[in-house]
Amino acid sequence: MVRKSSITSMFAGSPVKPLQQHMDKVCECADQLPLFFRASVEKDYSSCKRLHKSISGMEAAADAIKIDLRTHLPNSLFMPMPREQILDIVRLQDKIANISQDISGIMTGRKTEIPEAVVELFIAFVQRAVDAAHQAQSAINELDELVETGFRGRQVDVVQNMIAKLEEIEKETDKQERKLRHAMFKIEKGYDPLDMMFLYRMIDWIGKLADVAHQVGGRIQLLMAR
Numbered sequence: 001m002v003r004k005s006s007i008t009s010m011f012a013g014s015p016v017k018p019l020q021q022h023m024d025k026v027c028e029c030a031d032q033l034p035l036f037f038r039a040s041v042e043k044d045y046s047s048c049k050r051l052h053k054s055i056s057g058m059e060a061a062a063d064a065i066k067i068d069l070r071t072h073l074p075n076s077l078f079m080p081m082p083r084e085q086i087l088d089i090v091r092l093q094d095k096i097a098n099i100s101q102d103i104s105g106i107m108t109g110r111k112t113e114i115p116e117a118v119v120e121l122f123i124a125f126v127q128r129a130v131d132a133a134h135q136a137q138s139a140i141n142e143l144d145e146l147v148e149t150g151f152r153g154r155q156v157d158v159v160q161n162m163i164a165k166l167e168e169i170e171k172e173t174d175k176q177e178r179k180l181r182h183a184m185f186k187i188e189k190g191y192d193p194l195d196m197m198f199l200y201r202m203i204d205w206i207g208k209l210a211d212v213a214h215q216v217g218g219r220i221q222l223l224m225a226r
Helices: 004-011 016-041 045-072 083-110 116-140 143-148 154-190 193-225
Strands: none
Touching (some): 016 045, 016 083, 016 143, 116 154, 116 193, 143 154, 143 193, 154 193
């Protein structure tokens, strides 16, 4: 758990550092998902359980940072970013960690198998959604420079390009999701209907992970446009 004194010292300069630290921990949660699904494909349920426990621990650490950030975020007119927008970004980042935990939790509990015919598509889809989270993280990590330059100049172009790349990744995940759903539809009659229902639910949540990461980029654009 992050000590409150360390969070407080960060706010002595800017709220950006704890925001970035929170996103780092959130991405650590998401990073476990490709490993989790590979273990699931191999029916290595002990590894699935271990990875879910790891994700849960990281999600708890992210929650601790979130709570400290909210507690110590000042109501100051002199902050480099509006308080409400900072809190909104934290809320979205937090969703990425929560989704990662929920996905691994349900898959661990049900031991739902991914049909061999769609394994490659499924893993690629998961990885691209995680890529979206990391692209959002890259943009968040540029907030220091944006604050220093007053959200002006060349640094704005750098971050706009990052967000454009994030939008591209999110669109790719949409295409992968449609392709995966189509492949699932063609084979679903040969599998347990309840298992298929849960796999479709997992697909929804993985797509949502990429969508939430895209929303983080949108919030950064709002900061630059103010």
